[in-house]
Amino acid sequence: MSAALATPSPAATARLATLFRGSLREGRVHPLFHLLQRHTGVDGPMDIPPAPAAARAAERRALVDPAVLNQRVAELPALPQVLLELLAALRSDDVRLDDCANRLSRDLALSARTLRLANSAFYGVPGRVGTVQDAIGLLGLRTLGSMLTAAAVSTQFKPPPCPGFDFGGFWRHAVASGMAARAIARQRRLDQDLCFTAGLLHDIGRLALATYFPDEFSVALAEGRESDLPPYAVERAVLGVCHAEVGAAIAAHWRFPANVVEAIALHHVPRAPGDGATASAADVVHVADAVVHALDLSGDPREFVPPLALPAWARVGLLPEQCLALFEQVEAGVAEACEGLGL
């Protein structure tokens, strides 16, 4: 990273302090903090952004009924570019399965839709298809094409009508998390594609909330900006349910594999220590999520690096050099994906 050689700007220093303000205020070192310092070349003393004057609990409440959510969530907003490219690729003569899978992987909604169809009991293997590669293999390209055509007709391509919800930032975060999870899984010799899926889909609950409960969710977003608390805490207070719970409920309802559901459910609160020394997909997604937040890819000025559960971090066990390489991979990967889609 060239930034490491340049003299760090005060703005970059302040930005790092802002990203990690949650941990810094609590007087905890975030395991990623110093790695990010090295990555960005930021050094020297930094002022910790003060907490809002009075740490207050959320004042407004706008409850969401998760049961209603399950019944209603059918279509999630997708990126039209991804869909159009896929349909074009399917029409070409030398269509290749892995090419389709790669293109499909770049959109959360379309990936989710594909997985949902492949995990349908009709195909006899519900809860066992965890990657879009497998899903396409199972469904066949023709059925994939039909599904995408159907999606083209029924899916909305407009960002969710939820004030305060940045769809572009959300999309970048999802894709980056998937890439980070895949890269970590490669280091740890876990199932890369499954971890990619789990990383891509981990915030599906946020998209569902923004799409189907735009008013309620925008209240939660506003509260989060004012109170400067981690999003999941604010959501629980305002909506009565957090995006991880919503996402896990949807994933379970759509019969996604159990480890994908677990990764979505636990991406903010991984397992306690003493639960086996091997990293699970949930641990990988937990770390990937924090890494992507720390890389500040969403463009959200109030970006907040969630605390990292040390047992999960220890299970994933990345070495500093591996982390620095991971940062660059994710940044490059996201830049490429964004460029390809004009985002």
Place this chain on the structure above:
Amino acid sequence: MTSNPATATPTIPYDSEPSDGDARQLVQGAQTGLLVVQDDVIRFANPAFADMVGWPMAELLGQPHYVTTAPEQRAMAQSSVDRVLGGRSTRPGQMRCLRRDGSSFDARAVTRRVEYGGRPAVLVTVSDTSELSRALRGAEWNAGMLARTEMLCRSGSFEILMPSARLHVSPGLRALAGMPEPAEGDATECDLDELACIPPDERALVAGIWRNAVPGEPFEFQHRLQVADGGRLIVLHRGVLNEATDAAGEQRGVAILQDITAQREAELRLEEVANHNEVTGLPNRGSFLDQVDAATHAARWSAGAFTLVAIDIPRIAEIKASMGFGAGDALTMSLAARLAGACGSGETVAQLGDTEFVVMLEHAEAPDVEVIRVRALELQATMDAPVRLAATDIYPRCVFGIACFPSDGESAAELLERAQTARLGATGADEGSSVAFFRPESNARVVRAMHLESGLRQAIARNELRLVYQPQVALATGKICGAEALLRWNSPELGAVSPVEFIPIAERSGLIGAIGEWVMRRACEQSAAWRRAGLPPVRVGVNLSPAQLQRPDLARQVQAVLVETGADPACLGIELTESMAMADVPHAAAVLREIKSIGVEISLDDFGTGHSSLSCLRSLPIDVVKVDRSFVHDVTAAPQDVSVTRAIITMAHGLQMQVLVEGVETEGQLALLAANRCDTIQGFWFSPPVPPEAFEAMLREGKHLPDRFVTRVRRTHTLLLVDDEENIIASLKRLLRRDGYHIVTATSAAEGLQRLAENDVDVIVSDQRMPGMSGVEFLRRAKDLYPDTVRIVLSGYTELQSILDAINEGAIYRFLTKPWDDQLLRAHIAEAFRQKDMADENRRLAQQVEDANADLAALNARLEQAVTRQREQAQTMAISAGSMREVLDELPAAVLGIDPDGMVAFVNREAERVLPDAGRLIGRLAREALPPSVCALIDGPGGTRGEVTIAGSEFRVIARALDGSKGANGHLVLLVPHDVDEAVLS
């Protein structure tokens, strides 16, 4: 009344009947009121009665008889008169008489039927009893008052007659003792010797006191009172025996018994509090000193002896500081109970302060010192066993000090002080022993220790502490990679104080916590400063104290220090000793894992000196083991010692830990370590601990190890020539110089070993016959120390057997003879270097193979995972491709697949062709996307066949439930255009 014969008047005759005149005079003079009632009026009254009722005699006579009776009793009076007249007898009765002025008085009346004037009449004898009644009422009131008072005062009383000891118990005493109320007619008297409310064993005492009481002199004493419900009270018994003797010759006595149980208990409690520790209930210093004082007096009389054992448990203070007062008290109580339980008769336990206990051992005669030591060690073993507190095992680590009477002191206070003094000396004394006897010189040490402790308390605030840094060097690069931060204290009063001296004092006084935190903060500040100054990153290691490791929030504390100082966790290391880690392995493992996960390196100090088992070591997240200096040997050491060093290094590497050897003081040690793949060294040979400025300077100028010790640098070929003849060495050098070797020479075996230590030698050429040590012996030694060298003997003498043996055991690679052929020798030496290079390469490859093997397990696991996934994928593909998709796609009928959730999961090619909008179906809910008539076939219980018109075309519809091996898989819906032959479908 007794008659007195001397005063009798014998002149008066005794008549049975008085004369009428006398009788009238008697009646008129009688002081008792007499009246006669006849025909219900008063026929006669004597003057006494008239006086009583205040009537003039003249008016009284002839009045109705009831005129002198209180109105409420008149009816009763009438009936009484009638009854007497009727011939029945009446008993004397109380009545209330009425005076003429309306006032009334109590009287006693007796009625008798008489003849008056020849007719029946009633004679009434009336005596005024108002005085008596008043007295009675007073007595009743007094009795009631007594009873209430007794009840309120929780006291009782009895009246007693002595010497018969018959007594009369008051209701208050009955109530106090819970005795039943006596039934009507029961004897209210009983015997003092049989009084049930006094416990049998105290009855004789109580009775004895009464029997010996001096009349007129009150006395008091305490005894117990047995309550009927089983309880016992303590009563204060006050009594007095009257001097007067009554007619029967008995003296009357009164006793008051007051319940003082509550006061007595309070007194006992007060005594307890004053003389005992409030947490443990053991006697405190004051009462212990009383006991020791008594023992000194007793020992002087009986020529006996006793010993004081003062026990200090600094851990209690540490626990209070780290885990709170509750935990500290719990530990104190458990240790106090343990100590009290371990002490038998003749051994007195007391508690002197929060962390100090003392035991007095009494002996019949002056005992042997060894006997006392053995007993003290027994007690120590008991006390030092771990105490389980919450989920942690606490190791108390007691310190014992012993002082004996009479040899070590005369007075109680002096003895106790000396025992404590001896104990303070115990920690610093010979290692492993924490039991110390008083010695006169202990005093001086203790005085200094106290000075140190008070000075240390202010050292942080006064900025007297500082850190020095001893560089740590990586053998792979030769560069400084870290430093151990060491604490130094320069006190204005005491001068420079060695950590060896003040650290134990800091640990004992609980100051170690604050000092430990200061060290970590200072080291982090320094590390951050160096990093900002652009110096190469180095890891600063700080030593952890046992008290710090016991804090459950240590990781959080470390994080806070890192955040505040801005230091990088990669530039901080913590060092803990083996014994600290082993004290509570699960706790240490949890805390250390947390610290490690934030990027701080964990080192295990003094490795090899404790008793850690390998399995324990494995469970701790240790990055580096620091091997103690006692394992570092020189090349001159015995080969077995060298193999210990080598074994430790190999083992640590096997556990994926790095090895740092500290205390490296000679080049020989360094060479040996470099040859045996040690990772890092620290020691005086490279640098002593230096102030931060000097360390910074070393970093700036890039101070590093000489290249020959750097393991990763490819060195030139080094040849060692050993021969006691200088000219042979000179000619060999001349011959071999042209081959480009780095040649070092030695003229004796000892010098040869020295050269080996200084240089990384590849090939050795040695003479056989040398003074001191033969060439074969020298090469054997070289083989043990540097097994990788290639060793050649060049000799003019052929002691064939010893050389053959040496060749056979591998100590010698080749045997060449003098005089030599130049070209042949050069070829042999070149071959030896090739041999060495090949061996080096082999070792490198072997290491790679080893590393690869280490990864093999992981790879296998990965492979297995991949295989499993492949298998699942294959299964998935087989199911999909084989059973459904292609067949269904090729079917000449439209097929829809609907899953149990009601979602359209499959649309075949034909369906897409014949059904309009079929492209929109997949992924949607059937009830939304399909005509209701089709949905009815799926959902409804009615038939599975039907007909439907879609977009103008008529279809036959057949729906069929799919039952897979794992339950319902949904429905298959077939749509066949009407014109298709029925036969196709059957």
